[in-house]
Amino acid sequence: MWKGKTAGDEILIANYNSKNRTVTDGHLTEIFSMVGHRYGYDDVKAEFSALRDFKVRWQRSYKWAIFTVSDYLDRAPDDVLENLAEVLFSKITGQDAQYGDVFLNYVTDRQLTRTNRKDFLKRSRNLSKTSIGDYHDLNDCVNRLRDQRLIPDDIECVLTWDNSGSEKAAGVSVLQGVVWVSKVLDQKGIPEYVLDYSVYHMMCYLMLGFNPGPDMEYDHRRLIAKHPMRYDAESWLNEHGLFL
Known part of the structure; x- marks a missing residue:
């Protein structure tokens, strides 16, 4: 149990550290x-x-x-x-x-996202910090998704590979605007629709934004259902021991 003194009832205007101006x-x-x-x-x-x-x-x-x-x-x-x-x-x-x-307005502010994203990427040791893999470029996935009008042209995020070897095919940080795909999928012979759907699945969370409400998963399922190869991609991932 923490035994420190109880803080007072009064709340003061935020004090800032003189070195980096953070709330103490x-x-x-x-x-x-x-x-x-x-x-x-x-x-x-x-x-x-x-x-x-x-x-x-x-x-x-x-x-x-x-x-x-x-x-x-x-x-x-x-x-x-x-x-x-x-x-x-x-x-x-x-x-x-x-x-x-x-x-909500504060944590979803684009300038804050860009600032915090730098620290997020530095702290994410398993992320490659680049969209370019050995055999695939994740930006190609985004271009194909845009051509299919599945994502808006102005969506902003960083694409990167995940070197952790996780069975999770892809992941996302909505508040940091980062989408990552498992390096397991950066191989010859991986179908484009599997890569595209993995990226799209996560970008749907970005399109919905930070929404901790009860309807988020319903809205996400509604969006991913628009991908024409959804079931083929999910079946392929399942057969290869991967999931989203």
Whole structure:
């Protein structure tokens, strides 16, 4: 259990580190403590960490909680961090608060995405940082998808290969705007429609945007159903021990 002092009830204007102008852990704790008190938590600590993914981890007991927040949010305004804390404490206590516009608008801002993407790629050791593989270029997949009018011309993302050897054929970070495809598919003889569908499957999440609501998976299934080779591609992946 964390035994530190309980933060005060007052919330101050964000303090910034003079070196890199990030919100301090102390100020983050003040924000989370203020919200936590409303949910019955009287001992709260929060800190930023250089996590690869845009996420929050926490530990908790009856009256205390410790949060580790991705440092992609270490420049966020107070109201953004307060909304995040509100949603987290709501989930912890079995309630169902939703992210507000102030949070959604901030984390989906294109400039923030471009800035955080650089750190995401640096922290992703298994990603090749290039669309060009030994036998395939993922940009060719995008061009074919555009020719089929399956994706818009102005969609913005980074395409890269995943060298982890995972059985997952492809992946995506919506908030970072990155799509990756398993290097297992960078071989001679891999059907183009398998590569195209793997990229398309993930780009559908980008087209939907950051949407943690209950309809996201339904909307995603509706989009992937538009690909003319969907079932052939899924069957091929399944036969070769891969999945999306």
